[in-house]
Amino acid sequence: MIPAFAALLSAYVLSQFYRAFLAVVAGDLSRDLGLGPKALGDLSAVWFITFALAQFPVGVALDRLGPRRTIAGLFFVAVLGAGLFAAARDFVDAAAAMALIGIGCSPILMGSLYYFGRTAPPERFAFLGSLIIGLGSLGNLLGAAPLAWAVSVVGWRMSMAAIAATTALAAIAVFLVVRDPPRVEAEDGEGVGFLAGLAAIFTLRPILLMAPLVLVSYAGVAALRSLWIAPFFGEVHGYDVAARGRAALLMAAAMTLGALAYGPLERLFGDPKRTVLFGSVGAGLALAGLALFGAHSAAAALALYAAFGAVAMTYGILMAHARPFFPPHLLGRGVTALNFLFIGGAGLMQWFSGRLIEAAAAGGHSPASAYAALHGIFGALLAAATLVYLFAPRRPER
Numbered sequence: 001m002i003p004a005f006a007a008l009l010s011a012y013v014l015s016q017f018y019r020a021f022l023a024v025v026a027g028d029l030s031r032d033l034g035l036g037p038k039a040l041g042d043l044s045a046v047w048f049i050t051f052a053l054a055q056f057p058v059g060v061a062l063d064r065l066g067p068r069r070t071i072a073g074l075f076f077v078a079v080l081g082a083g084l085f086a087a088a089r090d091f092v093d094a095a096a097a098m099a100l101i102g103i104g105c106s107p108i109l110m111g112s113l114y115y116f117g118r119t120a121p122p123e124r125f126a127f128l129g130s131l132i133i134g135l136g137s138l139g140n141l142l143g144a145a146p147l148a149w150a151v152s153v154v155g156w157r158m159s160m161a162a163i164a165a166t167t168a169l170a171a172i173a174v175f176l177v178v179r180d181p182p183r184v185e186a187e188d189g190e191g192v193g194f195l196a197g198l199a200a201i202f203t204l205r206p207i208l209l210m211a212p213l214v215l216v217s218y219a220g221v222a223a224l225r226s227l228w229i230a231p232f233f234g235e236v237h238g239y240d241v242a243a244r245g246r247a248a249l250l251m252a253a254a255m256t257l258g259a260l261a262y263g264p265l266e267r268l269f270g271d272p273k274r275t276v277l278f279g280s281v282g283a284g285l286a287l288a289g290l291a292l293f294g295a296h297s298a299a300a301a302l303a304l305y306a307a308f309g310a311v312a313m314t315y316g317i318l319m320a321h322a323r324p325f326f327p328p329h330l331l332g333r334g335v336t337a338l339n340f341l342f343i344g345g346a347g348l349m350q351w352f353s354g355r356l357i358e359a360a361a362a363g364g365h366s367p368a369s370a371y372a373a374l375h376g377i378f379g380a381l382l383a384a385a386t387l388v389y390l391f392a393p394r395r396p397e398r
Contacts, residue, residue: 005128007177008112009135010170011075015105016139017147017163018078019047019222023230023248024147027241028156029094037231037361039091041354044227046095048347050102055340056198058107062332063197066180067111075171078104082164086157104167109133110336113319117331118181126272126320127263133316134260140225140252148245197333206325207338209392212385214318214338215345217280220287220378221312222346223353225251228374229305231357235367237298247302251309258310262317272321273394275314280386282311287379294375295368315342324396349378 022029022044029035035043054074061070081100088094109132116128150159201207224232229251230244239247258279266275286308294301319335326334353374360370 004178007173011108012136013139014167015108016136017143018101020140020143020226025156038354038358041350045347045350046098047102048343050099051106052340052344054103054106055336059333059336062114067115068178068180070107071111072171072175074107075104079168086160110339113335114332126266129316130263137256137259144249144252145245197330201334201337206393213389214341216381216385218342219345219349223349232371251305254306254309259313272317275317279311279314284379284382287375291372291376
């Protein structure tokens with residue numbers, strides 16, 4: 001288990017890097033490729049949307065081929081995307097690169113959770129899921145101050161070329177180390193087809209009640225960390241590139257610590273649902289604080305961004321809550337269907353937020369008021385989804 005965990009973790013660290021690096025190189029892309037806020041939002045959205053759409057074939061591949069070939073094979077697509085991004089000359093090149101990277105990263109976390117779900121005891125699933133998500137968030141750290149330093153030394157193109165080579169090594173490691181668990185066949189052939197499997201998943205009432213929170217809980221933290229933290233501190237508080245990198249690093253570190261803490265916290269609460277509610281309420285309060293006070297004090301904004309990053313990382317615990325409701329033969333499609341909502345929501349949030357910030361600037365609104373509105377909208381969506389989640393059952397009826 002340890003070598004396989006290490007190989008999967010190396011791939012997930014890079015997946016986290018890819019979803020976060022745009023915030024640090026946004027200024028370079030604006031200068032070299034002529035991209036504005038809307039285009040930057042669209043670039044980030046391309047990664048999340050292609051990642052989300054790929055979840056459906058990935059789920060089928062995990063159930064039928066297993067995690068080894070699914071993860072390693074598709075991660076080589078990310079290698080191609082990173083190489084193309086390093087050579088991009090315009091928005092179309094960069095968008096195509098982000099699409100390839102999104103597809104390439106799409107099976108990593110779900111393949112890892114599938115592997116844990118099939119090879120580890122059920123009571124260890126939340127711990128292993130939180131551990132890989134927490135340690136994988138080191139990719140957010142690499143995509144902050146270290147990336148800013150690398151870009152200042154060798155430029156963003158050489159930095160991305162080096163990441164492409166590292167990605168290839170990680171794909172090879174997964175292929176060599178991970179071993180597929182035995183395939184599980186459906187009883188009486190039920191639900192084995194693609195559409196039948198999706199129908200079986202999305203007609204489960206508990207999953208429907210979790211779906212709104214799945215859709216928005218990760219979307220806010222992904223949008224702020226991967227795209228808007230650097231522009232916010234630059235435009236509202238006058239931070240230079242290095243200071244923006246440090247702000248992103250602080251939030252990334254908080255996300256890492258928060259994700260790692262959720263495994264022990266879930267055992268303390270004794271219930272995934274209570275744990276998710278704790279994090280969701282805390283994240284909503286942090287967003288409300290940013291909407292009300294984020295423009296008045298850089299120190300307060302930093303503290304609130306860090307607090308939000310720490311408590312918003314309920315991703316793994318939400319997966320642990322949902323997992324017992326999936327039939328064994330649909331586990332791959334179940335976790336990837338939820339991941340479609342997680343990442344699809346993030347993609348929609350990137351798309352929406354880029355347009356909101358650009359429209360605010362075109363309307364003559366100050367950056368402070370534009371970002372206050374952004375934080376407030378994220379908080380309101382999270383609050384509404386949390387209310388629906390209150391009605392989800394804690395565990396399946398036996």
